[in-house]
Amino acid sequence: MKYHVKINDLYFVSWGEDGTQPTFxxxxxxxRAHKFESDEVANEVADRIGGEVVPVEEDEG
Incomplete structure (x- = not known):
């Protein structure tokens, strides 16, 4: 299973060019949204940005 990290209707893409500014x-x-292979890593990112972890829908691949 893969996971997204989201805040409201925004989905995490990356930490940006310098690694300090998350992009959504x-x-x-x-x-374009990052698909995390591990729920542990997804939860770490979600904790840092105040988001939540949600499973990737089957039709997203």
Whole structure:
């Protein structure tokens, strides 16, 4: 199973160019959202940004 990290309708993409500014995408562009292989790593990111971990929908791949 894979996981997304989200805040409201925004989904985590990456930590940005310098690693300090998280970037997000809106929920109608989920192909850009990062898919975490591990729920542990997803939870670490969610804790850092105040988000929540949600499973990737089956039709997202």
């Amino acid at each position: 995408t809106i929920d109608d562009n989920l192909d």
